[in-house]
Amino acid sequence: MKPPRRLSDFPYVRVRIACTNCPRKGSYRLARLAASYGPEMELDLLLERLSLDCHVRRAVADSPARYGDFRCGAHFFDLAGSPRPPDLPASTMRLRVVKGGR
Numbered sequence: 001m002k003p004p005r006r007l008s009d010f011p012y013v014r015v016r017i018a019c020t021n022c023p024r025k026g027s028y029r030l031a032r033l034a035a036s037y038g039p040e041m042e043l044d045l046l047l048e049r050l051s052l053d054c055h056v057r058r059a060v061a062d063s064p065a066r067y068g069d070f071r072c073g074a075h076f077f078d079l080a081g082s083p084r085p086p087d088l089p090a091s092t093m094r095l096r097v098v099k100g101g102r
C-alpha cells in the first residue's frame with residue numbers, strides 16, 4: 001500500500017497521532033480535520049501543525065544544539081508499522097450494525 005500524502009487519501013475515519021519521544025497522543029475525526037485544513041492538506045504538514053504543542057518539539061526548537069538528533073517522534077499511529085486495513089465506508093458499517101441487532 002502506498003502511504004497517503006494528503007488528507008483526502010487518509011484511509012481511516014479517525015486520524016490517530018502518537019509520539020515516540022513524549023507521552024503525546026491525539027485522535028481526530030478525519031471530517032473535522034478536512035473541514036479546518038482542507039482535504040488537500042499534506043499529511044507531513046498536518047502532523048507538524050498538530051504536534052506544535054509537543055514539549056519535545058518546543059525544547060528542541062529553543063536549543064537545538066543541546067538536543068542533537070533528538071526530535072519529537074510524532075507520527076500517524078495507524079500508518080506506522082503494519083497498517084490495519086482501511087475502514088469500511090460508514091454506510092456499510094451502519095448496515096452491519098442494523099443486521100447484527102436483529
Ligand SMILES: [Zn+2]
Nearest residue numbers: 019022054072
Ligand atoms: Zn512529541
